[in-house]
Amino acid sequence: MDFDNTSDTELSELGEFGLIKHLTQYVELNQSSTIKGVGDDAAVINNGDLETVITTDMLIEGVHFDLTYVPLKHLGYKSVIVNLSDIYAMNAEPRQIVVSIAISNRFKLGALEELYQGMLLACKKHNVDLVGGDTTSSISGLVINITAIGAAKKENIVYRNGAKEGNLLCVSGDLGGAYMGLQILEREKAVFKENPNLQPDLEGKDYILERQLKPEARQDIINLFKKINVQPTSMIDVSDGLSSETLHICSQSKVGIDLYEEKIPIDPLTFNTALEFNLDPTLCALSGGEDYELLFTIDINDYEKVKNIREFTVIGHITNESKGYNMIAKAGTVHELKAQGWNALNK
Amino acid sequence: MDFDNTSDTELSELGEFGLIKHLTQYVELNQSSTIKGVGDDAAVINNGDLETVITTDMLIEGVHFDLTYVPLKHLGYKSVIVNLSDIYAMNAEPRQIVVSIAISNRFKLGALEELYQGMLLACKKHNVDLVGGDTTSSISGLVINITAIGAAKKENIVYRNGAKEGNLLCVSGDLGGAYMGLQILEREKAVFKENPNLQPDLEGKDYILERQLKPEARQDIINLFKKINVQPTSMIDVSDGLSSETLHICSQSKVGIDLYEEKIPIDPLTFNTALEFNLDPTLCALSGGEDYELLFTIDINDYEKVKNIREFTVIGHITNESKGYNMIAKAGTVHELKAQGWNALNK
Numbered sequence: 289m290d291f292d293n294t295s296d297t298e299l300s301e302l303g304e305f306g307l308i309k310h311l312t313q314y315v316e317l318n319q320s321s322t323i324k325g326v327g328d329d330a331a332v333i334n335n336g337d338l339e340t341v342i343t344t345d346m347l348i349e350g351v352h353f354d355l356t357y358v359p360l361k362h363l364g365y366k367s368v369i370v371n372l373s374d375i376y377a378m379n380a381e382p383r384q385i386v387v388s389i390a391i392s393n394r395f396k397l398g399a400l401e402e403l404y405q406g407m408l409l410a411c412k413k414h415n416v417d418l419v420g421g422d423t424t425s426s427i428s429g430l431v432i433n434i435t436a437i438g439a440a441k442k443e444n445i446v447y448r449n450g451a452k453e454g455n456l457l458c459v460s461g462d463l464g465g466a467y468m469g470l471q472i473l474e475r476e477k478a479v480f481k482e483n484p485n486l487q488p489d490l491e492g493k494d495y496i497l498e499r500q501l502k503p504e505a506r507q508d509i510i511n512l513f514k515k516i517n518v519q520p521t522s523m524i525d526v527s528d529g530l531s532s533e534t535l536h537i538c539s540q541s542k543v544g545i546d547l548y549e550e551k552i553p554i555d556p557l558t559f560n561t562a563l564e565f566n567l568d569p570t571l572c573a574l575s576g577g578e579d580y581e582l583l584f585t586i587d588i589n590d591y592e593k594v595k596n597i598r599e600f601t602v603i604g605h606i607t608n609e610s611k612g613y614n615m616i617a618k619a620g621t622v623h624e625l626k627a628q629g630w631n632a633l634n635k
Numbered sequence: 636m637d638f639d640n641t642s643d644t645e646l647s648e649l650g651e652f653g654l655i656k657h658l659t660q661y662v663e664l665n666q667s668s669t670i671k672g673v674g675d676d677a678a679v680i681n682n683g684d685l686e687t688v689i690t691t692d693m694l695i696e697g698v699h700f701d702l703t704y705v706p707l708k709h710l711g712y713k714s715v716i717v718n719l720s721d722i723y724a725m726n727a728e729p730r731q732i733v734v735s736i737a738i739s740n741r742f743k744l745g746a747l748e749e750l751y752q753g754m755l756l757a758c759k760k761h762n763v764d765l766v767g768g769d770t771t772s773s774i775s776g777l778v779i780n781i782t783a784i785g786a787a788k789k790e791n792i793v794y795r796n797g798a799k800e801g802n803l804l805c806v807s808g809d810l811g812g813a814y815m816g817l818q819i820l821e822r823e824k825a826v827f828k829e830n831p832n833l834q835p836d837l838e839g840k841d842y843i844l845e846r847q848l849k850p851e852a853r854q855d856i857i858n859l860f861k862k863i864n865v866q867p868t869s870m871i872d873v874s875d876g877l878s879s880e881t882l883h884i885c886s887q888s889k890v891g892i893d894l895y896e897e898k899i900p901i902d903p904l905t906f907n908t909a910l911e912f913n914l915d916p917t918l919c920a921l922s923g924g925e926d927y928e929l930l931f932t933i934d935i936n937d938y939e940k941v942k943n944i945r946e947f948t949v950i951g952h953i954t955n956e957s958k959g960y961n962m963i964a965k966a967g968t969v970h971e972l973k974a975q976g977w978n979a980l981n982k
Contacts, residue, residue: 295745299738308770310744311751315765319730321786322764331766333731333784335682343767344782346735350774383666384680388693388780391646397657398642404658417669418662419678420690422780423655427697433735433769433780435691437680439668 327540328448329377329524330438339445341438343374349429357473360399362501363432364406370527371436372414373505373580377525378447379513380440384419385411388433390426403432414507444519446584451522451541455585457604458594460509462553463530464569467576468561469493469500475565495557503580509599516593520584531574532627533583534604535613541585544611547604547625550618574615574625674887675795676724676871677785686792688785690721696776704820707746709848710779711753717874718783719761720852720927724872725794726860727787731766732758735780737773750779761854791866793931798869798888802932804951805941807856809900810877811916814923815908816840816847822912842904850927856946863940867931876922879974880930881951882960888932891958894951894972897965921962921972 302310312326323339324332330343347353347367355363368385375382387407391400411418416436451457476488490497506525513520522541524533530552538545552573562569585606586594594600607614613625649657659673670686671679677690694700694714702710715732722729734754738747758765763783798804823835837844853872860867869888871880877899885892899920909916932953933941941947954961960972 295743295748297744299740299742299744299747302744304770307744307747308768311747311770312765314751314755316755316759317764317766318762319764321730322766325764325766326768331731331733333687333766335687335786336684338682340680340682340687340784342731342733342782342784344733344735344769344780346737346769346771346778346780348737348771348773348778351737351772383668384678384689386678386689386691386782388691390693390695390698390778393646395646396642397644397646397649397654400646400654400658401642404661408661412663415665417664417666417672418659419664419669419672419680421655421673422691422693423651423658424693424695425698426695428775431693431695431737431778433691433693435689435733435782437687437689437784439682 324447329374330380332378332445337441338439339442341375341378341380341440341445342435343371344433344435345371345374347432349431354477355430357477358501360402361406364403365410365502367432367434368407368410368416369503369505369580371434372410372416373525373527375436375438376505376507376510377523377582378438378440379444379510379520379523380438381510382414382416382436382438384417384437386419386435387421388424389421390424390431392426392428392430395430414505446520446523448522448524448537449540451537451543451585451606453543453606453608454588455521455606456588456591456602457534457545457547457583457585457606458600458602459526459530459553459581459583460506460599461579461581462555462558463526463579463581464554464562464572464576465496465499465558466503466578467572468558469496469498471565472497472561473500493557493561495555496561500578503578505580506582509582512597512599516597518586518590518593520586523582523584526579526581526583527577529575529577530583531625534625535627537583537585538613542609544607544609545604545613545625546607547615549615551601551603553601671794676721677727679725679792684788685786686789688722688725688727688787688792689782690718691780691782692718692721694779696778701824702777704824705848707749708753711750712757712849714779714781715754715757715763716850716852716927718781719757719763720872720874722783722785723852723854723857724870724929725785725787726791726857726867726870727785728857729761729763729783729785731764731784733766733782734768735771736768737771737778739773739775739777742777761852793867793870795869795871795884796887798884798890798932798953800890800953800955801935802868802953803935803938803949804881804892804894804930804932804953805947805949806873806877806900806928806930807853807946808926808928809902809905810873810926810928811901811909811919811923812843812846812905813850813925814919815905816843816845818912819844819908820847840904840908842902843908847925850925852927853929856929859944859946863944865933865937865940867933870929870931873926873928873930874924876924877930878921878972881972882974884930884932885960889956891954891956892951892960892972893954894962896962898948898950900948
């Protein structure tokens, strides 16, 4: 179980996914009840008839949120939603959460109450019970860790690795909005720092601000799948951006992809705000993240069932692995799809 | 779901348990699969035949551990153990964990590898699978959050609220050692700060240092219960000190307690080291914490089955709630048992 002699490697050299891959290389699964370990939106545990899915996310002040413009109630709501989104991405029903919070003494009780109210609101909306947790001191910022537990019948669980050649790649809702909402908030924070008397200019930006501050997890899509009798062949939630998530599905399914830029659903407000910031709207959708939409593949025979559903957009088709990862630009040129993440946008 | 007008209350006024009680007052349990929510060592979820138990713990650098004397491998090991201990305290078998880690760039990969090796060692020893997690950046210290999932048959799960008048209160192993180990480490750190050329004086303190740095979760006790066919009526793990845990059992079971000071199991090294530090050994056992022993009650009819088991000590008996919480001191005097926690010792 000894790691190779890599002790002095800087973490930044590996990146998040490289780090996870490295650290988990010696993880052994010995429990017969473990169906799926590291590597999907959630782990899967066998319990007989129903399987349990479980996922966890940590949110750190100064890294994942900025309390200068994120209301605590919204933060509480979002911290639950990002976890429920992972459960839905397994085509499962979230049922319980456990919550750990580390807080410094600079917070009064009222602040924690707001945070909790937001969490309980998300629980209520998604019919999830808060069943436990840990509350502790922090010497610096606020830290929130939530673990969500869900359930699904074995035959209904959708993994990342089930996409097949000829499948269609689809996405719910629209993309890039949460990232553009963040840009607005960061801009207004900078303006406020320069001149605290100026009121923030958020007018007309409601939709993308809500995408950033109060995202929703797509329970409705999971219900829709049941209603129209479609079982996706693979699925993931869009937390890191369309390109990164598409590549997760492709690499785990050992397939290639042709993704069409012109098909990527982008809301007009997102589009126009991107131009306002001199950003390419497509790049915002590909690399922006935090949209919490569902990206999934379906059998071509299910196309008739989804083609008239307003919430779904077919954006590409799955090819043979040897064809690689391609984005066909609006101009018809072909580009290699790369996972750039937020870093690409912050340069 | 609005909280009372308590917004300006300082968190320190409430304390950890008061805070949890306050924040969770509006938690509703609506999922039929939720058997037990906040308030025990772990939550319990129904899955049909087997029930799932789940617990979570957050460890913060500078609050729960000090990397100047805690080796990362030990920290990884301990961070898993403290969670497994909560699962065992439900008389359940831990099966999976999910791990969230926040790290700053001051850590090189080698440091994380050590941490992971410790976690995987604990997993291997307890036959637990690491099935998922989250790895993220921290702007200051190291944060570790682990959620452990276990399983048990419905009829085997032991809650905190099952103690009955006439039951015997028992504890596994011995108490106060982990706290005295911490005192040694803190003393040597202070000496080192004064004079970095002095070698730490840890000689002969192996047992209590191990109690602090590499505690064990009592899987063996759970197995022993099965072997001798004893089902405790209530159980909790000793993480905050004997008095605090005893009071949890009593208040949740709505019973009183007579606890005998002379019966409290204290290892000779713990006892002598306490005297060396001018501390009362009994107070170290009552308030020291982090021993991760199991405190439980049994029916008096099971006394014959446990009386010759070296690992168990009967330390008190459960009385009517009206009798209150009493500790009978060695001198025969009766004192009210209070949950003082570590603060009592640090004054």
